[in-house]
Amino acid sequence: MTQAPTFAVVSGAQVHEAVAGREAEVTRMVEAAYRLHGEGLTVNPDSYFLRFPDRPSDRIIALPASVKGSVGVHGIKWISSFPGNVADGIPRASAVLILNDAETGYPFACLESSIISAARTAASAALAAAALADRRGPRPRRVGFVGAGLIARYIHTYLAGNGFDFDELGVHDLSREHAEGFQGYLERADKGETTIHDSAESLIRSSDLVVFATVAGEPHVTDPGWFAHNPLVLHVSLRDLSSEIILSSYNVVDDVEHCMKANTSPHLAEQRVGHRDFVAGTLYDVLTGTTTPPADKPVVFSPFGLGVLDLAVAKYVYDQVASSGALNTVPGFFHEMKRYG
Structure with a gap:
C-alpha cells in the first residue's frame, strides 16, 4: 500500500540557509538543468501572465515545468512583480513554488521562492x-x-x-x-x-x-x-x-x-x-x-527564464532541508484519502 503523502512548507530563511555560500554548487545544478532541457528531458510550457487593466506595471506569472533525470519532479512557480512595492520599502518580487511528486502527482512541498528565483536567475x-x-x-x-x-x-x-x-x-x-x-x-x-x-x-x-x-x-x-x-x-x-x-x-x-x-x-x-x-x-x-x-x-x-531551473534549485533546497531534519510538514494536509470514506 502506498504511504500517505505528506506536505511540507519551506520558509525563506531555510531556503537562504540552503543556498548561501553554495553559489558554485547551485550553478552546477542550473547547468545540469540546462543540459537536461537541451536533451529533451524536460517539459517547459509557456509562462502564463496574470495582468491587471488598472495596474499595467504589475503582473503575476505562473511557470509550470517538469524535469526528469536526477531532479525528477514536476511543479510550478507563482511569482509576482509589483514594482511599486520598492517605494513602500518591500521587495518588488514575491513568490512561492510547489513541487509535485513525479509518480503520483501529489504536491509535497511549498517553498518560499523569491530567493530560489533570484538564485537561479543569478546562477544562469x-x-x-x-x-x-x-x-x-x-x-x-x-x-x-x-x-x-x-x-x-x-x-x-x-x-x-x-x-x-x-x-x-x-x-x-x-x-x-x-x-x-x-x-x-x-x-x-x-x-x-x-x-x-x-x-x-x-x-x-x-x-x-x-x-x-x-x-x-x-x-x-x-x-x-x-x-x-x-x-x-x-x-x-x-x-x-x-x-x-x-x-x-x-x-x-x-x-x-x-x-x-x-x-x-x-x-x-x-x-x-x-x-x-x-x-x-x-x-x-x-x-x-x-x-x-x-x-x-x-x-x-x-534568458527568458525557464521554470525547469526553478524546479532544479527548489528540489536541491528541499533535499538539503529534509536531510538536515528541519522539514516542517503540515499534519493532515491531505484529508480525504479513502475513495469511499
Missing part, C-alpha cells in the same frame, strides 16, 4: 558569463550593472562565486539612492573600485561585462555605438536593448521559442526583420560547443 547569468567569456578570450575585469536591485546583487554574488575577479565595478540606476545602496554593497563585497555612472552610456562604454537587471518595459538603450568595444552583455531583464543593438550583436538565448514572446528585445527584433537568423543559438549550444562566440562583436545573452 553567471553560468552564461563563464561559458561565453571562456570561449572568446580572457574573462572581463570591468563589470557594469544597469539596475541596482536584488537581482543585480545576486548576480554579483554568483559571478564572484564562479571565479570572476573584477578590478572595476560600475553602477547605473535611475534612483541615486538605489545606486548608492548597491555601491555600498559592492564596496563591502568586492575589492575592485566601484563607480556610480550618471548615464547608461558612460557605464556601458567603460565595462567589458554589462549586466542589465532593470524593470524596463521597452528598450531604452538604442545606440549600437555604445557597444563598439564588443562587451559581453547579460541581458537579464530582456527589454532594455533596441532592435538595432540586437541585430548588430551575437545573440544567445536560453530557449528560442520562449524568448521570442512578450515583446522582449529579441522578439521585437524578430518582428522587425521577419526572421530569427540573428540568434546564434542557445546556452546549451554554447555548453556543448555547437556555437562559439566571437571576440569581434558584442555578445548578448538574453
Whole structure:
C-alpha cells in the first residue's frame, strides 16, 4: 500500500540557509538543468501572465515545468512583480513554488521562492558569463550593472562565486539612492573600485561585462555605438536593448521559442526583420560547443527564464532541508484519502 503523502512548507530563511555560500554548487545544478532541457528531458510550457487593466506595471506569472533525470519532479512557480512595492520599502518580487511528486502527482512541498528565483536567475547569468567569456578570450575585469536591485546583487554574488575577479565595478540606476545602496554593497563585497555612472552610456562604454537587471518595459538603450568595444552583455531583464543593438550583436538565448514572446528585445527584433537568423543559438549550444562566440562583436545573452531551473534549485533546497531534519510538514494536509470514506 502506498504511504500517505505528506506536505511540507519551506520558509525563506531555510531556503537562504540552503543556498548561501553554495553559489558554485547551485550553478552546477542550473547547468545540469540546462543540459537536461537541451536533451529533451524536460517539459517547459509557456509562462502564463496574470495582468491587471488598472495596474499595467504589475503582473503575476505562473511557470509550470517538469524535469526528469536526477531532479525528477514536476511543479510550478507563482511569482509576482509589483514594482511599486520598492517605494513602500518591500521587495518588488514575491513568490512561492510547489513541487509535485513525479509518480503520483501529489504536491509535497511549498517553498518560499523569491530567493530560489533570484538564485537561479543569478546562477544562469553567471553560468552564461563563464561559458561565453571562456570561449572568446580572457574573462572581463570591468563589470557594469544597469539596475541596482536584488537581482543585480545576486548576480554579483554568483559571478564572484564562479571565479570572476573584477578590478572595476560600475553602477547605473535611475534612483541615486538605489545606486548608492548597491555601491555600498559592492564596496563591502568586492575589492575592485566601484563607480556610480550618471548615464547608461558612460557605464556601458567603460565595462567589458554589462549586466542589465532593470524593470524596463521597452528598450531604452538604442545606440549600437555604445557597444563598439564588443562587451559581453547579460541581458537579464530582456527589454532594455533596441532592435538595432540586437541585430548588430551575437545573440544567445536560453530557449528560442520562449524568448521570442512578450515583446522582449529579441522578439521585437524578430518582428522587425521577419526572421530569427540573428540568434546564434542557445546556452546549451554554447555548453556543448555547437556555437562559439566571437571576440569581434558584442555578445548578448538574453534568458527568458525557464521554470525547469526553478524546479532544479527548489528540489536541491528541499533535499538539503529534509536531510538536515528541519522539514516542517503540515499534519493532515491531505484529508480525504479513502475513495469511499
